[in-house]
Amino acid sequence: MSLTLLALQALNGLQFGLILFLIAAGLTLIFGVMDFINLAHGVQYMVGAYLAAWFTAATGSFGLGLLLAMPTALAFGLLLEVLIFRHLYERSHLDQVLATFGIIIFLNEGVRLLWGSAPLSVPLPESLSGSIPLFGGISYPVYRLAIIAAGLGVAALLYGLVNHTRIGMLVRAGASNAAMVSALGINIRLLFTVVFGFGAMLAGFAGAMVAPILSVEPGMGDNVLILAFVVIVIGGIGSIRGAFLAALLVGLVDTLGRFIAPTLLRALLDPAAASQTGRALAPMLIYILMAAILFARPSGLFPVRR
């Protein structure tokens, strides 16, 4: 194991963590502000990826594809909100879980019907396709650096929005006390719709960004959704700051864990057993991390309510 390899994995972990943040940010606000559990948030990530793939193929340019995918993802999120979600806010969590589960099943099958089961691949944009040398003689793909930059940019933008604008103030107030916000005479319905659409767009953006480096396929949002849940639970529901830190933590632990666990175990076990145990253990690490954090702090690292 070399240090450069470790640094590369850390960068991959950072990139993965930032993608998770883009998904978790919208989700945590939806939970926090509306007390609404939206399982269908993951498919919005998938929809973003498919839209990017489709528009890229149609226009021949990833940049244009991304540009078109964003408003479409937003519109799609708003459509879902108006058609279905809006009727579920007052319902029990059980109803919300089941209805949004139905949406996942529908959309996963829908994209399979439209684009087939085989993964789509999206070509990397020409200008971002190379690698650039970093410190210590290692080089890193430009596109992944672009994802890191975009993720950090969105995080900064969100931070500004939530902390320094009127709507951000309402969202924060809504997350800690929704009844108070509606008592102030704010149109809470509209606030919900805005938060929802915005969250859907962020998830769609994340999906579009990873389209060139991951395979775009039905069900790609499911696993990411559960990881986003882990992020939110660790960070504390409704907390953007918590989601950010937890996303990076989960991204790094997951990526580095798969890399380091077998190596560490080699000190205890023979190589074959170590690599097998390591492979079995690594995907469980983030869940064990979640369990440990929850055991100490049942409402996450940065609880918003009370």
Added chain:
Amino acid sequence: MSARLRGTLLPVSLFLALALVPVFAKLGPESFILAIATRLVILALAAMSLDLLIGYGGLVSFGHAAFLGIGAYAVGILSSHGIDDALLQLAAALAGAALFGLLTGLIALRTEGVYFIMITLAFGQMLFFLATSLAAYGGDDGMTLSSRSQILGHDLLRSDAALYGLSLGALLLCYLLCRRLTASRFGRVLSGTRENRTRMEAIGFQPFRFQLVAYVMAGLIAGLAGFLFANQTGFVSPATMSWQRSGDLIFMVVLGGVGTLHGAVAGAAAFLLLEEVLSHWTEHWRILFGPLLVLAVLFARGGIAGLVGGRRG
């Protein structure tokens, strides 16, 4: 009392119908009918245990398929090492389910509401990934069982009818057990906590202990279902405990009627019927199934048991 009569009418007729399945199976493609019916009974068992949590405890667990998977893997792993005794396999299945329930329950039950849903989902997924990385036991692809479990060295379960009988017996036994349980002192504390946790604490109960016991019990029953499931399919794979399966189980509970126990049986039957009918129609049957789920939530409250009547007040 008519409400009480109607309340027993549905479960009695459901179990009667299930008891008659082997008779009717002889009239048609016997092994096909028995396979479907066995699957129904096993899923009903798992869904019923989930109803104990959702309907009585108010605990929406989205990781219940994990217990099904533990039961199935207990059979698969032991049989791959040449241990095919049903009692040993069942003991392992139940011990595994109890341990997993205890460990995850200790953490998940410290939280409430959406946290609980997400955490149970995450723990279920954790086990799923563990199964996919068990290369020695088939990894992603799972493993085929060489034979069904042996009872005291005899291959009694080789007959489909015998496996069906065992499964139905298990369902009936667990149903009666759950019925007693929900009306007992323990069950009352569980339901009381669902309605008003603070009130229960204010009269001196510690809800956590009761919820934990209920969570482990539900896990045990689902573990038993997993043991049967592996024997029915002859195949064990991570898909047994996918999170979609957990969602399906919730759907069965809600479709049948939350908090009725027998509703889970009706829900499992309706679910399998839907799956059969829709998938005969089109390979993309899920595109119809999804919206059906949404519509069921939006418009059909109370489930099948609610329609037939005799719903718990």
Added chain:
Amino acid sequence: MSAALRLQGLCKSYGALKVSDGVDLAIEPGEFRAVIGPNGAGKTTLVHQVSGLARHDSGRILLDGRDIGALAMPDRVRLGLARSFQVTSILPGFTVRDNVALAVQARSGSSFRFWRDAAREPELNEPAAELLARFGLAHRAELPAGLLSYGEKRQLELAVALATRPRLLLLDEPLAGTSHAESREVVERLQALRGSLTILLVEHDMEAVFALADRVSVLVYGRVIATGTPDQIRADPEVRAAYLGEEAA
């Protein structure tokens, strides 16, 4: 140290707001003590802290000389403390009888019993029936508690609290929201309880307080500014200025 309940320097802040600012209080066994005070004086918080629903930041809570400050609510209840809630807190889907029977169950034997039908346990039902009769709810026993009238719910709330056989009963505005007739009924029930157990009553209704209490403490901005018999409190100039005066003005 013979006090049934003793509070020493109880403090609690929410951010910059001090809701309890060094509360000292000693209630004798069998005493009926009322705590009055203007809105926002910290009365409900006091009940929450004593019952264990809210934690205090510092100070001590002694129940029969034992510090219960670190115990969770269920543990305090097991030591003989019971409470009612300002906002009615019952199990709406349970019948009226089962609401009370469940509270009886909490004090009679283990609840980890999985087989026997609890609805047929005379051990639970008989004490419940007796309490329901005392609170004029016998004819409502089979009704889901959620369907009771508001006044009846208040009565049920008291019956549930008493079913745990407490030595100390905390009442958080039991008259809040009741009609005149309903409130007279509740006062009658409370009158009948006098002397049988120690009671701490937090209440707005002055008429009821002065009729019921052995002694009254006045809580203003998280501090007890006076304690005395109803007559002493009526006459206390500081209380009049801080509290009664405001009411009159």
